[in-house]
Amino acid sequence: MTITESKFYELWLNNIQGIGGATSKLLISHLGSAEDVFKSSPTQLKKVSGIGEHTIHSIGISKKYLKKIDLEVQKIESANVRVLSYTDDEFPKRLKYQKDSPYLIYVKGKAKGLYAKKTIGIVGSRSANYYGKSVTNKLIEDLSKFKDIAVISGLAYGIDIQAHKSSLSNNVGTIGVMANGLNKVYPSMHKNTAIEMIKDDNSGLITENLMDAEPDGPKFPARNRIIAGLSDVIIVIQGKKKGGALITADIANSYHKEVFAVPGQVNDELAEGCNNLIKYQKARIYTSADDIIKMMNWDIQEKNNTQKTLFDTSDLSKDELSIVDLLKENEYHIEELAIQLQTPIPKLSGFLLQLELRGIIRLKPGNIYSLK
Template sequence: MTINQTKFYELWLNNIPGIGGATSKLLISHIGSAEEVYKSKPSSLKKVLGIGENTVHSIQQSKKYLSKIENEVRKIEKGDVRVLTYTDEDFPKRMKLQKDAPYLIYVKGKAKGLHAAKTVGIVGSRSANQYGKGVTAELVRELSQFKDINIISGLAYGIDIQAHKSSLDNKVGTIGVLANGLNKVYPSIHSKVAHEMVNEHNSGLISENLMDSEPDGPKFPARNRIIAALSDVLVVVQGMKKGGALITADIANSYHKEVFAVPGKIDDPLSEGCNNLIKYQKARILTNTNDIIKMMNWDIQPVKSKQTILFSENDLSKDEIVIVNLIKEHDYHIEELAIQLQTPIPKLSGRLLQLELKGIIKLKPGNIYGLK
């Protein structure tokens, strides 16, 4: 991927120390774009609610180190990696729904499965035994009956790598979410599988970390939230009392995703985590693939219907037409609209008010806008 000027400044903003995805999205929703944030004076930045002295200082200091971003750009282009930001059309829509979603992700491979109609996250113990691996393989095989489905996991030992291998064996798209940069595969023993995933149309690797980033403690829970966000349903296959799989399950529950756990022997440490998830009603029991299919209504083909929009585009300005076409897809929070349209909230508010007065959209609780 060739990095243009817009992407360059988005990479700069994303890598300012102390500024995470939420702050990046906040700044862009008020100022318009990463490049405009770069050009803004400290006095303008301070006017954004929630942006304090420390954040403004970090932004000003980071302007001195653009060579670091230039070096990152070279690595991205050499590695044939794409960079997707929250404002890009190809940024996974499932991730956009979560407040703690990263502002920017790196993608290697076509990874069309990021937009699959159905996604299943499969995670579990790194020390999985043959029972756990067998359950995973059979689960993926039975899910392969659906044409547009993708398996999400973390490329780790045990259940993760089994989920990826079984997906490739059954010609099911699979996405690996890494806790390190895309210039290396961790663990390296999984490099062959990772290579196959990158070269499969619906599969690929993604990360929110700099290209040469090493995996460390905090990066793994952060990786787990991406797995949870990308999954319509999360399945935990074997897990000890504490571990990353259970963290992923907790995050998935906080995102109001469906969580399933595979039960095991009551005296087996590898099943203690799953049994506890079921016991404390943090997961539904999974005894066969039909449990998922029925819960998700995947065996029912819904009748698609379109809402009739009763207005003439001749009555709207070009900016208003763009807003309406966006809201046709689904309801949007005003900050998300501002980010999508790269329009400061004060200017956007005026356009939204005009559309309200024309009876085309309505404001819902929580600053959410939808069609009337």
């Protein structure tokens, strides 16, 4: 991928110390683009609600270190990696709807599974035994009847790598979410599987980290939130009392995603985490792929998603019509609407309120808007 000037500034914004995805998206929604953020004065930045002196100072300091971004660009281009930001049409919509999602992701391979109609996150113990691996194989085999489905996991030992391998052998797209940069596969023994994933059109690797970033403690929970965000449903297949799989399940619950867990024997250490998820009603019990298929209505033929305008738009303003036309295509988070329409959120909120009062649009949980 050749990095354009606008993409350069997005990389710059993404790498400012102390500024995460939520702040980056807030700045973009108010100022227009990463380049506009770069060119804004401290006075202009202060006008953005929620942006304090520390953030403004961090932005100012970061302008002195653009050579660091030049080096990152060289690594990205030499590795044939794509960089997708929150403002790009190709950025996975499932991630756009999560408030704490990354502002920017790196993608290796075509990774068409990022846009699959159905996605399932499969996570579990790194010490998975034969039973856990066989459950993983059977689940993916049963789901392979769906043409447009993808498996999301973390390329880790145990259940994760088994999910990726089973997906490849069953012609199911699979996305590996990494807790390090794309210049290295971690664990290294999974490199061959990672290469297979990159070669498969429906599969690939993604991360939010710099190309040479090493994996460390904080990066793994951060990685898990991306797995949860990309997945329509999460299943935990074996898990000890504490571990990354349970963190992923908790995050998925906070995102209001469906979570399943495979039960196990009460004296089995590898089943303790799953049994507790079921016991405390943090997950539904899993007995076969049909449990997930029925809960997610994947067995019902997809309805025609074409939306028809059944309301009078003759007296709507130009701005209100633009909102309606955009929502005919899909539902959108308010920040994404602001970016798409290039309208500041305070002004946009007024138009949205009027359309909502008239019964033309509706506000869904998470500040997501859709036509009624």
